[in-house]
Amino acid sequence: LQGNLPLEEVFEQLSTSRCGLSSADAAERLQLFGANRLEEKRENKVLKFISFMWNPLSWVMEAAAVMALVLANGGSQGPDWEDFVGIVCLLIINSTISFIEENNAGNAAASLMARLAPRTKVLRDGQWQEMDASVLVPGDIISIRLGDIVPADARLLEGDPLKIDQSALTGESLPVTKRTGDLVFTGSTCKHGEIEAVVIATGIRSFFGKAAHLVDSTEVVGHFQKGAITKRMTAIEEMAGMDVLCCDKTGTLTLNHLTVDKNLVEVFSGGMDRDMIILLAARASRVDNQDAIDMAIINMLSDPKEARANITEVHFLPFNPVDKRTAITYIDSGGNWFRVSKGAPEQILNLCFNKDDIAEKAQRVVDSFAERGLRSLAVAYQEVPERSRHGDGGPWVFCGVLPLFDPPRHDSADTIRRALDLGVCVKMITGDHLAIAKETGRRLGTGTNMHPSAALFGRRGGDEGAAAAVEELVESADGFAGVFPEHKHEIVRLLQASGHVCGMTGDGVNDAPALKKADIGIAVSDATDAARAAADIVLTEPGLGVIVCAVLTSRAIFQRMRNYTVRLGPPCHAIASTTNVQFGTIMAISKDRVKPSGSPDSWKLNEIFATGVVIGTYLALVTVLFYWALTRTTFFEVATLVAVYAAVGFASISGVGWRWAGVIWLYSLVSYLPLDPVKVAVRYALSGEAWSLLLDRKAAFARRRRDYYGEEERRGAALSARRALSDHLLSSRTPRSA
Template sequence: MASRQEGSLDAVLKEAVDLEHIPIDEVFENLRCSHEGLTSEQAQQRLQIFGPNKLEEKEESKFLKFLGFMWNPLSWVMEAAAIMAIALANGGGKPPDWQDFVGIITLLLINSTISFIEENNAGNAAAALMARLAPKAKVLRDGRWTEEEAAVLVPGDIISIKLGDIIPADARLLDGDPLKIDQSALTGESLPATKGLGDGVYSGSTVKQGEIEAVVIATGVHTFFGKAAHLVDSTNQVGHFQQVLTAIGNFCICSIAVGMFIEIIVMYPIQHRAYRPGIDNLLVLLIGGIPIAMPTVLSVTMAIGSHRLSQQGAITKRMTAIEEMAGMDVLCSDKTGTLTLNKLSVDKNLIEVFEKGVTQDQVILMAARASRIENQDAIDTAIVGMLGDPKEILNLAHNKSEIAQKVHTVIDKFAERGLRSLGVAYQDVPDGRKESPGSPWHFVALLPLFDPPRHDSAETIQRALNLGVNVKMITGDQLAIGKETGRRLGMGTNMYPSSALLGQNKDESIADLPVDDLIEKADGFAGVFPEHKYEIVKRLQARKHICGMTGDGVNDAPALKKADIGIAVADATDAARSASDIVLTEPGLSVIISAVLTSRAIFQRMKNYTIYAVSITIRIVLGFMLLALIWEFDFPPFMVLIIAILNDGTIMTISKDRVKPSPLPDSWKLAEIFTTGVVLGGYLAMMTVIFFWAAYKTNFFPRVFHVKSLEKTTQDDFKMLASAVYLQVSTISQALIFVTRSRSWSFVERPGFLLVFAFFVAQLIATLIAVYADWGFTSIKGIGWGWAGIVWLYNIVFYFPLDIIKFFIRYALSGKAWDLVIDQRIAFTRKKHFGKEERELKWAHAQRTLHGLQPPDAKLFPEKAAYNELSQMAEEAKRRAEIARLRELHTLKGHVESVVKLKGLDIGTIQQSYTV
């Protein structure tokens, strides 16, 4: 049967039939299908004929992929060093430097192998995660509608497409509502096209409006999109992360080039050094200065971080979105479903009762009975309840004239707070049948309806503000509803209707104010349309903000694409997911804030390593250049290879290190990285030079520690001196990672176990080599445990100033160095601003004491905390939120006191139990 079907579908397979334009009846005839769809067996057979509904992916050779890790500027320098070791080093009566050549190739292979394995694992994990996001299609199979992956669709399938879907295959439309299709990605049409019965739609188009059924006419490479795929410009844009890597790599290469140029100028024309020792010194700078592991460490760190984000409910579609999320300082969040539960509920405390003798609980019971349609019992039929529009129900009430004014007043009061009103009424039916005439209707109560905030939203918003992320509410609801939600969440009520800011008819009261300032300082926007979202993001980005945007609908796609970090919330449409950078699998704002913290931790690891890499380049180039030029000391290139291999093995664990996320939005600050690297590297280089001078030119160490002197110039002593220098450089270089990974004192912030373990293993190996090795091919000789102890003690003593230098650099670069000396800049403070922060803190404390609240948490106002660099915008938003909460408490207390006076209650008893 399969062969017979293949023959009958041969014309379709060879595209000999124009299924796009022939009448729809002929489409069914040529596809050998009907309106009832295909059976599973038929679909499986056609899948063998037409193939899966996806574009062909080129199978990349794993061997070529492995070699690709050796094809980058940093690897080119190492490869040049390898060629130099066997070509240029072949002189001075000595054979080629095969041991250095083998060592360099080994180092390249180690880095490439680790990169290949980790990226392959990360790729497999990413493929598994993306499979969860694979486009789905609603298809009619075996007479039942089921949801299948779009990849298994075949010509002849009947599918259902609706608003927000990405059309999974080329199809012809059947019965249903006309569709509005966005084909801009395929045809360039800027306006949506209207499609109806018999019209063709293309794979990859987005449904903007409507719902309809369709018959699939082409899949995979046979679709319009598949045929045009080879025409699509697939040029890879160089991302920001790659630009940063290139900049750091270029800095290191230029530093090495400058060092080598100076060595060549001094060694040969001035010092008249022999050819081969000069080449060895150049190899030391080439091999030791290149951070060959940098691409591997950073890519592995991001891959592992992406996996951790997925475990928290945030799937990363674009890996570099991690660094952008770490720098995000504004988050435009949807209200419905993200900040709120998207479930209308009744606020029991605000129920307004109009019938005497009826309690709020009884009102809720009546409303519940009125909501039941099925399985009503005798009580339900004896007392008929009604629930609905208050104005309509009021018209039926027998006492309408008496309560109408009060009802309308309450409705208006609810509306001012953004609450919807629901009326409840009842009537007695003596016969017990709903069809029987009953007594007059009694208007019982008004229920306030509201979409309540999520239980964790208020706390999460406070966390976001403390992290320097300003959360702005984006809602299509009315302004009153947005303000009420903002009040309940404690995020402030400084909100505007977006049409008043961005529409043609702006609000007169704010027409003269700069719109960009209002958008920047607003707590949220109401009545938002999709084009407003795009404009809000655009204006925030123009103010140099890193902007995140959440969305779930097809109309959110432009704003998600425009934002620095587009976030598709849980249950988002395919179009929103396609346009986003991160897809959430869990609802709520807390997932996003957790992802921000994780992203900052990932970014912190990458930043720590780049500072370390630059520092090591400077210390190797400057340190060994000075030794070679001042004392004509020739350090063996092979030992630099040993240092590099041990360093790489240790530094790979940085991807899983325990770090403290930055308390503020973070980003690549190349000036800070280069400055810190140059200063720390210069300090370490000078420590090596001083150690060499003390060991080689003085009798200090033998006199104090009673060890063999190294100040003689015999060849053996040079070998032992090389071992001592090797151990000193190896230990202090690797220990530097503990300084760059910490924001405070390096011995206070506990590192990850793997990093500590790798460090001690590597340094144990380095110490054993320095103590016992007697390698003639590389000119080193064991120095014994005495000298090894001296080296360790020397490095420990000179390790501690590294933290102080780090602090000095940070504060010097931040422009706040003088704040350490003068906490309050009294001389530069205007009279009206002097002590403003203290006055605000005292006012807030007084208000909280007045209302019986706990003292404010120290984290709420972190001006005096360790990190007092919170962005001004987030700080202002935090204060507005706090003031809004206190004002609400002040109003609430006034209401309580009014009720107490009317009821004649004891105010003392009320105050004792008045807690929030």
């Protein structure tokens, strides 16, 4: 049902009334629509186990196992059962470990289902009953009150407005006011009020269910199509190739706690300072209220008890959507009566006696805050000479305007800067408003090239109004605002389609689909169970600094593998001999002090397989040559220095001389030196850049991306943004002129 339909049409389309459904109708609809829960997609355990044997590396092992039976089964020799059994056992062990780890990770849809309200009040057969949320059907009348988790998508009926916290669904940091006729979504929480509602969607058809469906239907995308291999259980190694990191703003880059920016508080009343205005705003707040704005103001005090210190509360007027303000009438320590009000600037301004004189200035301040993504809250006070809670009081005095914002985490800016230095493009994805996203980006240094979610469908916001290629827009944007789970999912898909290795961080239910879709899904430390289940990596410490450490660790792994496979001089049998004799060498490999790459690395499987085929063919031909030399010549009899000088008469052994010794040394050099030219030749044939890469000391098994979405320009923009922020903070500390 569309959200703008009149309630009467909603009742008509749902074939219900304000008296609710009968038990018979509800049972019939339950059969038609199904239970109000997310169907868990069950996988065949056997097929799941076998799937771990179906990937490029497993194919190589399986081919080797077959060759061990087929190629060795010639002449009088039987199959090479030892090698066959060894390869198969190794394959089974690897698959078993991967199966156990992924099975323990759990099902993301099950975690999403856990957020559904288990019990709810339903109007059935004309009576209110408490029933399981799973039996709700479209057309049911339900009751929603303070603290309830909304059990199904519903349209609100007549009654007082609600305040709904839907941050876990949309990323909005403030509770949203919902009035008669508005939609409320499954999984959101009621923070204030009580009202009845008619259910319009349940289960997988709800807004919450669509997000769960995205998580459950998303397939893991392997990097083999892009030149590398992806396995979810080895995501820490895959981070070496990550070149885009999409960050959710609320709770990830920010603290998800509203805060008053004290340095930006505008003072309008003479004789007052910023501390006094904050104290008055705190007095007009409920100390024990769950309201986010009240708690933000109370937290600005050194002690929450200061809000009621040395005063006696006479009457408190709570917030309502008509007046859009709160007010308190109190008696101070001197016995004087006062009334303080805080709320929407336009409403507070209308109370004041001198509104015509200060209206223009107040509007400029509010507009300035709005442009920077800050919410405005005005404060005013009056004396109450009547000494009565119902007294009209004296003239209202406009005190000032407070800016509200969701502050960034203390380490977010530094983490983003370090990520940019490592060649990782950071994009902010949020459900908040565009202005708030731009202000957060300015504070963190990610940039202000933000776009609304409508841009993902080919319509750009702003004054241009011109159509732009969605793929190019996603690549060039610093972030997107006002997005829903489908949008985040689409952003990750577009980045992957453009050939990028995409990471996604998040903490809420709304992040779960994108976390599942991303190449590397990262759930922060305080993430919901749904986000953790959908992610590949779960952080155990707050902030994003751990991600940078993980990137550096994964790149160190690549550098270590490169050093021992490409740049190491001795032939393979020399390495094997050394490690067999000195086991400390093997242990030292994992502790080498390698320097991580300053740019993304990723596996180039086409080059690895091509090089392996060429070198393998070369070694096979050499083996045939060795066999011929062993059976048809005396080549191997002249092998050592002993053979040159040996002269054992009773054993009929005599030295072969330096002529044959020279042949042995010449053969060793000729058979070893071609290995490196073969590598270079294969690389040149694949890319045509062998010599330039060789001269630049680039590895044959890793690649570096040079195009980081305009890295130099981005660094310059980030530096300019930080300088602008510094200049602003300095100017905000300068005393204002009268």
